[in-house]
Amino acid sequence: MPVLETPCLILCPFREEDIDLLAELMANTGFMRFSLGVFTREQTRAFVDKIIGWERRGLPSQFALIHRSDNRLIGYCGFSHQQVDGTEEIEIGYRLDPDYWSRGLATEGAQAVRDHAFRDLKLPRVISLIHPDNLRSRRVAEKNGMKIEKKTVFRGFPTLVFAISRKQRLAEDGAG
Ligand SMILES: CC(C)(COP(=O)(O)OP(=O)(O)OC[C@H]1O[C@@H](n2cnc3c(N)ncnc32)[C@H](O)[C@@H]1OP(=O)(O)O)[C@@H](O)C(=O)NCCC(=O)NCCS
Structure with a gap:
């Protein structure tokens, strides 16, 4: 995985050493909103192992988000592999430390990941799976140029499929 750079963020591959910092974030209820709930350290380890496994197999994966001005790991943004209504899809997903919300950072990261998907990886499409009540995330998807394609049930939850x-x-705009 390459390193992507934006004005405020560095997006880089996760390393085993990130587990402790990520486990702190994944124990935070704000960070884990609209998921099944907070993660233990073991669950975080399994999550990081999955991400590193995708990378090793040459598959699109999640990036660690490093906030440039204070050099902190503040979350993740990148690709996941999902099966939606029987179809394999590549999802752009994101979670940020609540201390850093509402500064445009998720949008900045998601746009860099979308551009990487189309410009470098030549993916035909990407989606984002979002609970209808998750207004912040819906807004990030909209600012990422995505449109609601359909409503479905994903892992038992009502879910909007945003796609571009x-x-x-x-x-x-001629990008890609
Ligand atoms: C969703 C999340 C990543 C957004 O991160 P962020 O850095 O705050 O997002 P941005 O600042 O780039 O954009 C947020 C947008 O939501 C808007 N917003 C904020 N609070 C809102 C609210 N209560 N209702 C509607 N819109 C809201 C902001 O105004 C902004 O839009 P704007 O630029 O048009 O003003 C972050 O809140 C998060 O990590 N949430 C928990 C995990 C999560 O839900 N992940 C997504 C799972 S699908």
């Missing part, structure tokens, strides 16, 4: 295709993105 490479073609749509190219038509919008």
Whole structure:
């Protein structure tokens, strides 16, 4: 995985050494909103192992988000592999330390990941799976150029499938 850079963030591959810092974040109820709940250290380890496993297999994966001005790990943003209504999809997902919310950082990260998907990885499309009540995340997806494609049930929860295709993105502004 390459390192992506934005004005406020560095997006880099996760390393085993990140487990302790990420475990602190994943024990935070704000960070884990709209999920099954907070993670133990063991659950965080399994999550990091999964992400590193994708990378080793050359698959798109999650990036650690490093906040440039204080050099802190503040969350993650990147790719997950999901099966939605029987179809394999690549999802852009994100979680941030609540201390850093509402500064445009999730949007900045998600846009860098979307551009990487289309420009470098040449993915045909990416989605984001979002609970209808998660207004902040919906807004990030909208600012990422995504549109609601359908409503479904994902892992037992009502879920909006936001999507953008490479073609749509190219038509919008010639990126990719
Ligand atoms: C969702 C999340 C990543 C957003 O991070 P963020 O850095 O605060 O996002 P941004 O600042 O880039 O954008 C947030 C947008 O939501 C808007 N917003 C904030 N609070 C809101 C609210 N209560 N209702 C509606 N919109 C809201 C902001 O105004 C901003 O939009 P704008 O730029 O048009 O003003 C962060 O809140 C988070 O980690 N949440 C918990 C985990 C999560 O839900 N992840 C997504 C799972 S699908």
